[in-house]
Amino acid sequence: xxxxxxxxxxxxxxxxxxxxxxxxxxxxxxxxxxxxxxxxxxxxxxxxxxxxxxxxxxxxxxxxxxxxxxxxxxxxxxxxxxxxxxxxxxxxxxxxxxxxx
Amino acid sequence: xxxxxxxxxxxxxxxxxxxxxxxxxxxxxxxxxxxxxxxxxxxxxxxxxxxxxxxxxxxxxxxxxxxxxxxxxxxxxxxxxxxxxxxxxxxxxxxxxxxxxxxxxxxxxxxxxxxxxxxxxxxxxxxxxxxxxxxxx
Numbered sequence: 001x002x003x004x005x006x007x008x009x010x011x012x013x014x015x016x017x018x019x020x021x022x023x024x025x026x027x028x029x030x031x032x033x034x035x036x037x038x039x040x041x042x043x044x045x046x047x048x049x050x051x052x053x054x055x056x057x058x059x060x061x062x063x064x065x066x067x068x069x070x071x072x073x074x075x076x077x078x079x080x081x082x083x084x085x086x087x088x089x090x091x092x093x094x095x096x097x098x099x100x101x
Numbered sequence: 102x103x104x105x106x107x108x109x110x111x112x113x114x115x116x117x118x119x120x121x122x123x124x125x126x127x128x129x130x131x132x133x134x135x136x137x138x139x140x141x142x143x144x145x146x147x148x149x150x151x152x153x154x155x156x157x158x159x160x161x162x163x164x165x166x167x168x169x170x171x172x173x174x175x176x177x178x179x180x181x182x183x184x185x186x187x188x189x190x191x192x193x194x195x196x197x198x199x200x201x202x203x204x205x206x207x208x209x210x211x212x213x214x215x216x217x218x219x220x221x222x223x224x225x226x227x228x229x230x231x232x233x234x235x236x237x238x
């Protein structure tokens with residue numbers, strides 16, 4: 001049976017702030033923003049062309065900001081970095097992995 | 102330009118134990134198991150049919166083993182997926198239905214498309230959700 005990795009929950013402190021960051025600055029598409037009852041809200045975004053999405057979640061068992069090590073794949077890293085910086089994202093310079101470092 | 106989510110890093114404490122769990126019990130395929138240096142070993146697995154992979158992280162990230170919570174896997178039949186996981190010795194929970202803002206136990210024979218799921222933990226306590234979504238293009 002297929003077992004598709006579909007959603008990564010991202011622990012955030014402020015859903016509106018995070019939604020603005022991921023949609024307006026990172027360029028992800030907002031798929032869903034639905035109330036779930038009891039103050040909870042489902043916000044799902046997908047990067048353009050991606051088979052996998054993220055949920056912004058204030059109620060995970062881990063603190064906001066703890067998620068690390070997600071990789072996005074692009075066809076042109078220089079152009080991708082320029083896009084991010086133009087939209088005000090603090091992106092590091094492009095790094096090359098060479099000989100394990 | 103496409104920006105594809107490609108890899109989720111799963112924080113684990115013991116790479117070999119985790120490879121055995123994800124490959125032999127959950128059924129992910131091992132794509133890469135490469136020793137980068139004495140400290141760093143790159144292990145990548147992909148669930149069958151998935152456009153996104155996982156890395157088993159130990160020493161490469163600051164997340165504590167078990168910190169990852171609620172990554173979703175999607176299957177066409179969550180009852181079959183639960184039976185499959187249980188048969189392979191995975192400690193998988195009962196089938197839950199998301200109904201009116203809360204989870205309840207699934208009823209026998211009820212349609213689980215979009216609303217039915219099960220949770221399971223890996224050996225470090227990273228928690229996964231398996232949700233039923235009908236096959237799509």
